Amino acid sequence: MKLLECTDIRKSYGLIKRSEALKGVSLSLERGQCLAVVGPNGAGKTTLLRILGGVIATFQGNLKVRGNIGYCSETTSNYPYLTGYENLNFFGEVSGSSTEVTEVLRKVRLDNDRKLVFQYSKGMKRKLEIARSLILDADIVIMDEPFDGLDPIISKDIANILVRLKEEGKGIILTSHDLYRIQDVADEVYFMSNGKFSRHETLTNFLRLKVGFQDKARNGIDLSFLGRRLLFQNRDVAYLSLENTDQISDLVEEMMRNGVKIKSVGLEPLEDLFMEIFNEQT
Missing domain, CATH: 3.30.70 (Alpha-Beta Plaits)
Known part of the structure; x- marks a missing residue:
């Protein structure tokens, strides 16, 4: 079942001198699947994820979504002077979610932590971003650079979390420069350059x-x-x-x-x- 499908997505910036960030991008995401978008800086990866995650609302093309989306940006958007539990409890109450906070924290291995978020390490903040997607009962998790700046142990830990989410039927779309971790998580890889996909491969084609x-x-x-x-x-x-x-x-x-x-x-x-x-x- 396709959770997300986009066709011929285009995005331009500027009033006088138009700059095309995306030039006709298409992809589809199945349940239990992880797609990775890779490419050099400035290729359009983050712009695409922001459109798919609903952060950017104005664009050309067609986007169909079946289910809830959890968007995890490269920087944390949780409240720094609350604990992880308090953040998730707040977002759960606002959204009317019935998902158990302690169970979600256990999934991302933050269940024994009582620190305030501003005291979190970078890896812990990444995990809390994933947890917030789960507390909102997201069917689709979209992550921008989930492994960036993390030590190998935490990076592997997050990769394992994403694999478990796939096994639960979640769909995942991510960008990353950590190509080694992508090989552990992704089913398909889209190579992006200058606002468009130059190549699309399944993982088994190049592993x-x-x-x-x-x-x-x-x-x-x-x-x-x-x-x-x-x-x-x-x-x-x-x-x-x-x-x-x-x-x-x-x-x-x-x-x-x-x-x-x-x-x-x-x-x-x-x-x-x-x-x-x-x-x-x-």
Whole structure:
């Protein structure tokens, strides 16, 4: 079921000298799906998210939304001199939500904290933004740079929260420069440049594992047991397809059980594809 669908979205600024921020953008979001929009600074990512989240009301094109939206900006919009609980309780009462505040705080792992929001770390503020979307019973969570400036532990924690929201049937749209985390969360990636999408890929199309071998047999190493997961092989390396990063350890164990001596293992990162796409445009 499509929770959100936009077609040919356009947005311009300026009265005399018009500047096009968006030039005909289209996408659709299914229940339980995460879409990531990536691109260089000034590409139009934040403008698009503000339109989808209802922050910007004037634009050209068609936008259909089925359900409630929770918009999480890059900066916190909670009350700094209230606790997280008090913030969520306030927003819940104003919206008439019946969602239990303590349960929402537990989901984002803030249930044991009693600090005022101005005392929160950046990661805690990000989690509270997500929690506010949940207290408003949002079907769609829209996040602008959720991983920006966070240490790896908190960044992974937020990624895990987003994965759980997908499992609950929420739809998620986010922007991020943290391409590593996107590979953990997103199902599809839209590459944006100069106000339009230059490419759209599903995660499985570019999530690849590079395996280097210890012994370089003249005729190569037999990896036929991998079937369609084997994308390419020579005497030195093999490239394997992945559905998600959780499969890496299982693949490595399977290869070792079949006598393959592995020298190195690493993801062919989304960053490489990102650079490939945007270098073509410069």
